[in-house]
Amino acid sequence: MMQKQQTNDTGGEDALVGNVNKLMVSPPGYSGAPRKGHLVFDACFESGNLGRVDYISEFEFDLFIRPDTCNPRFRVWFNFTVENVRETQRVIFNVVNFSKTKSLYRDGMSPVVKSTSRPKWQRLPAKNVYYYRCPDHRRNYVMSFAFCFDQEDDVYQFAYCYPYTYSRLQHYLASLERRNLPYLQREQLGLSVQQRRLDLLTITNSEREKKLVFLSARVHPGESPASFICQGVIDFLVSQHPVAQILRDHVIFKIVPMLNPDGVYLGNYRCSLMGFDLNRHWQDPSPWAHPTLHAVKQLIVQMNQDPRVSLEFYIDVHAHSTMLNGFMYGNVFEDEERVQRQAVFPRLLCQNAPDFSFSNTSFNRDVVKAGTGRRFLGGLLDDTSYCYTLEVSFYSYMTAGSTAPVPYTEETYTKLGRNVARTFLDYYKLNNLIKDNRPIHIQRRRRAWVSGIRQTDIRTDRHRLRMNKTQSTVAGGSFTLHCL
Ligand SMILES: [Zn+2]
Numbered sequence: 001m002m003q004k005q006q007t008n009d010t011g012g013e014d015a016l017v018g019n020v021n022k023l024m025v026s027p028p029g030y031s032g033a034p035r036k037g038h039l040v041f042d043a044c045f046e047s048g049n050l051g052r053v054d055y056i057s058e059f060e061f062d063l064f065i066r067p068d069t070c071n072p073r074f075r076v077w078f079n080f081t082v083e084n085v086r087e088t089q090r091v092i093f094n095v096v097n098f099s100k101t102k103s104l105y106r107d108g109m110s111p112v113v114k115s116t117s118r119p120k121w122q123r124l125p126a127k128n129v130y131y132y133r134c135p136d137h138r139r140n141y142v143m144s145f146a147f148c149f150d151q152e153d154d155v156y157q158f159a160y161c162y163p164y165t166y167s168r169l170q171h172y173l174a175s176l177e178r179r180n181l182p183y184l185q186r187e188q189l190g191l192s193v194q195q196r197r198l199d200l201l202t203i204t205n206s207e208r209e210k211k212l213v214f215l216s217a218r219v220h221p222g223e224s225p226a227s228f229i230c231q232g233v234i235d236f237l238v239s240q241h242p243v244a245q246i247l248r249d250h251v252i253f254k255i256v257p258m259l260n261p262d263g264v265y266l267g268n269y270r271c272s273l274m275g276f277d278l279n280r281h282w283q284d285p286s287p288w289a290h291p292t293l294h295a296v297k298q299l300i301v302q303m304n305q306d307p308r309v310s311l312e313f314y315i316d317v318h319a320h321s322t323m324l325n326g327f328m329y330g331n332v333f334e335d336e337e338r339v340q341r342q343a344v345f346p347r348l349l350c351q352n353a354p355d356f357s358f359s360n361t362s363f364n365r366d367v368v369k370a371g372t373g374r375r376f377l378g379g380l381l382d383d384t385s386y387c388y389t390l391e392v393s394f395y396s397y398m399t400a401g402s403t404a405p406v407p408y409t410e411e412t413y414t415k416l417g418r419n420v421a422r423t424f425l426d427y428y429k430l431n432n433l434i435k436d437n438r439p440i441h442i443q444r445r446r447r448a449w450v451s452g453i454r455q456t457d458i459r460t461d462r463h464r465l466r467m468n469k470t471q472s473t474v475a476g477g478s479f480t481l482h483c484l
Pocket residue numbers: 220223318319
């Protein structure tokens with residue numbers, strides 16, 4: 001059944017709790033039969049998010065993001081469909097209630113779109129997107145985009161970034177399982193509050209070696225690029241690539257691809273079903289309020305106490321809404337030698353992934369980050385292990401020598417994951433766990449280069465503060481219909 005839009009303005013955006021459900025938006029006062037061009041909005045599907053639509057004119061609609069469940073502070077992710085369009089119908093959609101002000105929309109980011117007849121996601125042209133402070137919305141930042149529908153029978157879907165749903169992950173993991181790979185094991189580590197699976201993959205050939213790399217993703221559900229990276233890591237590690245075969249022989253990889261399955265399913269940006277930012281609860285997760293985090297933490301603590309296992313890496317994958325490229329956050333330690341050792345993996349990754357930036361990589365000890373996996377485990381694990389947050393831009397990357405940012409695609413996110421995986425071989429060759437068969441002069445050059453990392457190359461928070469002060473802010477212009 002299609003509902004008619006309520007024309008009276010009941011409740012502010014804080015009152016939004018559900019997604020629009022096949023909502024037909026016709027002109028106020030219109031009582032005739034629905035016509036082509038009376039747009040029908042829907043977000044009642046997995047990872048969907050759209051809380052309200054206001055009719056402004058025949059051409060213009062205000063869209064409200066539905067805040068995270070039980071936490072109205074977070075409003076960033078959107079994902080909805082539009083149908084019943086008229087051919088050549090031109091519209092402007094204004095997303096009016098973002099909870100963030102800084103955004104890559106200033107730098108050319110745009111929403112992604114697909115439609116029934118063109119099922120591959122693509123980014124909208126940046127020239128059709130405007131980001132500005134709007135006097136009509138309490139001077140909130142508004143992102144407006146112009147769009148021209150072209151196929152009457154198509155259903156169009158718009159999203160903040162390429163969606164990667166819980167079901168997609170389940171299908172992917174099921175297809176991996178069907179391959180019956182002797183070095184891959186899938187298990188259910190626990191269940192979410194809404195009884196969704198918390199999956200754990202173990203990839204290894206190794207019975208003897210007990211070096212362990214732990215990777216997790218999607219603690220923040222709206223950060224869908226993290227899933228493409230994670231899938232890239234898994235695809236590479238289970239492949240027949242010679243590097244993958246060597247890695248499986250020497251290292252155990254444990255991967256939790258979706259730490260917050262409820263949040264992903266519900267279309268939240270940051271929180272779990274009950275409104276918790278799980279990446280702020282590592283110190284004391286509760287088995288009933290944060291069951292997935294509790295299960296992962298228990299497993300890590302247990303492995304850390306096992307003398308047969310050496311947990312060497314913990315990497316938590318995220319996506320970043322204001323920075324470009326892939327980069328990492330690490331911890332700050334008193335021991336300078338430890339700080340330098342910590343810079344080795346990002347330096348090696350930088351060699352393998354053109355979109356990964358060592359200069360964006362930084363090491364900090366913010367108080368607000370104390371409950372994150374990276375910070376908590378950095379304190380728990382011994383000084384031969386490394387904990388990082390791997391971040392990737394929601395938008396684009398610059399490579400050495402490129403003059404314009406290159407927008408990320410689903411494929412380039414996945415490729416970054418493959419590059420992360422193969423970097424472990426370089427790391428373990430450097431540390432003599434794996435025999436380095438490269439010519440001796442290349443080995444020497446690599447060692448000299450890594451040991452040549454100086455303290456001044458390693459960015460700590462002090463540098464970042466200075467950087468932020470010098471970054472100029474770009475003021476958004478006012479938006480008019482002439483832009484069409
Ligand atoms: Zn995050």
